[in-house]
Amino acid sequence: MASVQKHQTPAGEPRWRVFWTVTAPDGRSRQQTKTFKTSKEAKQFAGKMTDQEALGIGDVDRMTVAAFFNQWLEEIESRGDKSPTTLANYRRNLDRLSAYVGSKPLVKLSASDLDATYTKMLKTGGKARGTYGKAVRPASVPLSPNTVNSAHRIVHACLEAARRKKLIGVNPVKDATAPKLRKPKARAFTDSEVERLIVAAFAAEERGRLYPGIDLVTLLLMTSGMRRSELLAIAWDAVSFETNTIHIRRTLVENYDHQPILRDVMKTEQSERSIIIPQAIIERLRQHKVRQAEQMMRWGREYMRKPCVLVFPGLAGHPLQPHRLTIVMRQIMRTAKVYGAPPVHGWRHSHATSLLVDGADIVTISKRLGHSKVTTTLNIYAHGDQERDIAASDLAGARLAKLVPTTS
Numbered sequence: 374m375a376s377v378q379k380h381q382t383p384a385g386e387p388r389w390r391v392f393w394t395v396t397a398p399d400g401r402s403r404q405q406t407k408t409f410k411t412s413k414e415a416k417q418f419a420g421k422m423t424d425q426e427a428l429g430i431g432d433v434d435r436m437t438v439a440a441f442f443n444q445w446l447e448e449i450e451s452r453g454d455k456s457p458t459t460l461a462n463y464r465r466n467l468d469r470l471s472a473y474v475g476s477k478p479l480v481k482l483s484a485s486d487l488d489a490t491y492t493k494m495l496k497t498g499g500k501a502r503g504t505y506g507k508a509v510r511p512a513s514v515p516l517s518p519n520t521v522n523s524a525h526r527i528v529h530a531c532l533e534a535a536r537r538k539k540l541i542g543v544n545p546v547k548d549a550t551a552p553k554l555r556k557p558k559a560r561a562f563t564d565s566e567v568e569r570l571i572v573a574a575f576a577a578e579e580r581g582r583l584y585p586g587i588d589l590v591t592l593l594l595m596t597s598g599m600r601r602s603e604l605l606a607i608a609w610d611a612v613s614f615e616t617n618t619i620h621i622r623r624t625l626v627e628n629y630d631h632q633p634i635l636r637d638v639m640k641t642e643q644s645e646r647s648i649i650i651p652q653a654i655i656e657r658l659r660q661h662k663v664r665q666a667e668q669m670m671r672w673g674r675e676y677m678r679k680p681c682v683l684v685f686p687g688l689a690g691h692p693l694q695p696h697r698l699t700i701v702m703r704q705i706m707r708t709a710k711v712y713g714a715p716p717v718h719g720w721r722h723s724h725a726t727s728l729l730v731d732g733a734d735i736v737t738i739s740k741r742l743g744h745s746k747v748t749t750t751l752n753i754y755a756h757g758d759q760e761r762d763i764a765a766s767d768l769a770g771a772r773l774a775k776l777v778p779t780t781s
Contacts, residue, residue, distance in 0.1 A: 374423050375393035375418075376391070376392050376393075377412070377419050391418050391422065392405075393405055393406075393419070393422040436479045436480075436540070437475060438477050440479075441535055442475070442531060446463060446467065449463065457627070458628075460628065464629045466520075466523060466528070467524075473490040474487070479540060483545050486545070491521050491525065491550075495516060496515055497513040497514070497515065498513070498515070499516045519554055521552050525546065525551035560714050561722040561723040562711065562719055567723065570711055574588045574590075574591035577708070583701045583704060584698070584701045588657075589657050589661055591702075592657065594720035597619070597741075598648075598721050599648070600640075601699070601717045602625050602640075603621050603623075603624060605683070605692065605695055606624050606683070607684040608682055608684065609682050609684060611623070612658060617651075617655050619650055620645075621647070621743065622639070622645050624636050625692050627694055631694055633691075633692035633694050634692075635681075642745070646741075646743050658684070672690070677690035678690065
């Protein structure tokens with residue numbers, strides 16, 4: 374609790390000094406003071422410090438933007454109502470903002486600061502993945518307008534919490550201008566690209582490179598439309614060889630530090646579903662299970678068997694880091710010389726698009742993908758490509774030729 378003491382300057386003028394305690398992030402406490410010319414100012418400040426001390430904040434005038442970001446993230450995490458992926462997204466975006474305004478005092482952060490930050494993030498806000506071959510990539514890369522817009526919405530929620538705690542008078546994000554959202558231009562693989570990707574995956578499996586069972590992973594992605602988090606969470610107790618189905622009831626996600634987290638929580642209620650798998654894939658799953666059983670025997674007790682035995686695990690049966698699968702599938706794409714599509718999610722697009730083209734009804738496709746709304750399936754996954762567009766043009770031309778009389 375802050376206290377006020379009256380004293381005199383060497384010239385005999387009255388002054389009021391406020392004392393309060395600040396707890397550092399390492400848990401250590403230290404006393405701070407501030408002097409005022411009037412008793413009223415001192416008492417007002419003491420009340421403010423008492424409130425902030427109760428919240429564990431300290432002197433808000435000295436609190437930086439980055440410090441409050443971290444405090445807010447800790448509060449959100451402690452409540453336990455956000456998923457690991459959501460928390461990782463919050464931290465990732467606030468870290469991006471902290472790189473530009475993190476050292477600024479929270480009370481001095483303005484809308485113009487945020488506008489300038491958004492402009493910089495659009496130019497150099499991202500981190501390159503590193504090097505590939507002989508090409509050395511830059512240390513920073515542009516961020517998309519959608520990514521910066523996401524950071525804008527997250528920092529708005531964060532600073533709104535600061536406003537409610539009376540740490541700031543107004544939320545500066547309200548007057549900042551975020552980039553406009555753009556509809557994602559996700560695309561499906563063409564038939565020729567799918568052929569090259571499968572060849573690349575089978576070649577990698579034959580040479581024992583990248584990941585054991587990468588050929589089966591590719592075939593499952595192509596024929597099921599599963600999300601990355603769903604594929605890596607498949608356990609043998611969810612595979613039925615009698616009915617040729619895989620029951621999707623778990624997800625595997627990773628936190629901000631890329632640590633895998635196996636959960637019994639699905640994205641939506643509709644995400645929990647059973648998917649019928651082609652017989653050829655089921656036979657490959659049988660063979661995969663036999664090979665995995667041999668590996669389990671070699672590992673012995675060190676192999677992870679609880680809470681379940683995963684179909685596509687990492688070392689010694691432990692959950693595979695999801696981003697590792699993305700890296701492997703990206704390498705498959707490079708080998709196949711396929712570009713411009715998400716390395717894992719692109720298969721989901723392709724599965725939905727091919728079913729639509731082949732005449733499957735939209736309701737069945739939506740349920741297979743685990744969407745909560747049929748419109749989501751149509752708006753996001755009903756893609757076309759140049760080959761199919763040419764075929765559609767030929768069909769339209771053939772029909773027109775039958776209807777329009779020829780001229781001599």
